Amino acid sequence: MTFQWDWGFAFQQLPTLLQGLVFTLEATFFGSLLAFVLGLVWALARLAEVPVVSPLVRLWVEFVRGTPLLIQLYFLFFIFPSYGVTLPALETGIIGLGIYYSAYASEVYRAGIEGVPRGQWEASLALGLPLRRVWGRIVLPQAMRFAVPVLGNFVISMFKESAILSTISVLELIGQANIIGAETARYVEPLTMAALIFLVISYPAARLVRLLEARTGAA
Amino acid sequence: MRDVTMRYGSRTVVDSLLLSVKPREKVAIIGPSGSGKTTILRLAMGLERPSEGWIRIDGNYLWHVERNGALLPAGEQQARRARRAVGMVFQQFNLFPHMTAMQNVTEPLVHVLRLSKKDAHDRAADLLTRVGLATHLDHRPAQLSGGQQQRVAIARSLALRPKVMLFDEVTSALDPELVGEVLNVIRDLAHTTSMAMMIVTHEITFASDIADRVIMFDHGHVVEEGTPDVVLRNPQSPRTKQFLKAILER
Secondary structure (H helix, E strand, O other), X not given: OOOOOXXXXXXXXXXXHHHHHHHHHHHHHHHHHHHHHHHHHHHHHHHOOOOOHHXXXXXXXXXXXXXXXHHHHHHHHHHHHHHOOOOOHHHHHHHHHHHHHHHXXXXXXXXXXXXXXXXXXXXXXXXXXXXXXXXHHHHHHHHHHHHHHHHHHHHHHHHHHHHHHHHHOOOOHHHHHHHHHHHHOOOHXXXXXXXXXXXXXXXXXXXXXXXXXXHHHHO | OEEEEEEEOOEEEEEEEOOOOOOOOEEEEEOOOOOOHHHHHHHHHOOOOOOEEEOEEOXXXXXXXXXXXXXXXXXXXXXXXXXXXXXXXXXOOOOOOOOOHHHHHHHHHHHXXXXXXXXXXXXXXXXXXXXXXXXXXXXXXXXXXXXXXXXXXHHHHHOOOOOEEEEEOOOOOOOHHHHXXXXXXXXXXXXXXXXXXXEEOOXXXXXXXXXXXXXXXXXXXXXXXXXXXXXXXXXOOHHHHHHHHHHHOX
């Protein structure tokens, strides 16, 4: 038996796949948002050196970074419900992605904040600027110049890695491709088309991030 | 400052320093690199907390409060109060890179002095004009030369009208041809304002132009002090002679 690529079949599946893409984009968008906010919270909590809290946050970040995303998702989706915590699959996926990437984002923020020259702090202190102002207007904006391109790359990886949500029954791109495969016994076309859709979006996005990197690097 | 000692680990950088600067007085501090002279300014600004001794500025102790005649250690809040009377210009300018010259100067005016946007803008424009940057208000630090950046930094420190201004080797990071413009601004200030000044510098001619008193500092100690005529032209200490000779032959 020889395999025959069927263009007609491939394009016929496009609407179904695009339905999946909507979930992929949703997961990426809200997952990134959650990761960026939580990451900043972790980073500030660690830098503040609050007794008990800061070491705990550090431990938490190490824990999240040191365990596979897949297992974290399984816990959220299959095990938490038996303790009464039940959420729809997509929401669970967003939380899982968000928490996982927030651990990495916190390191990026931390590096960015620590990369702000001491002189900026000293000038702020000498001028007597209020601490909130120093963080909000002097330190964080400069840290962000470093962090934004890196976080941009995170969004792209999350976009691709969100395929893992198919394992907790989210019908995102790969989930849809799998269903088409199971129903028609033709896997090659839907999976290839799904991969192409990923590529069509992630490639220009990566170019965009590189542009951003070049701009912040030059300034 | 009285009996101020600063140690980093086992290294004593400033040793039992007694130094007082009178209102309006301009004090130049000279000495070799690593002698601890920059540390004196950092202590006076309250960027470092001394290991021993106390510092008082314009009636406020930096790290202490007085209660029933006794000096008790105090924290950052007290330091914040005392710092209000002091301004500092740094070797590396330390301008906020993401703000324009104007915004660098209005930042403390709006957020420390709580001036209205308009008043802050007017005062900042005045100050920047005074340092010769009237045409560069909307430039960012990266678009300015080192000399221009340092002049913005001077304007920014002046914004809060400090009683004491500290200048920490403010021309050391500049290209030689840009040194003059910055020194001229400071010279002008020295002759026209009532602020006291403490100036750490390697520019001997400049020091002798503006200083009422020159302090030669080395290894954490005052080696010699007096009027520029004495310390710079007719030094008594062999260490000062040797240092001046080395600098002038550079």
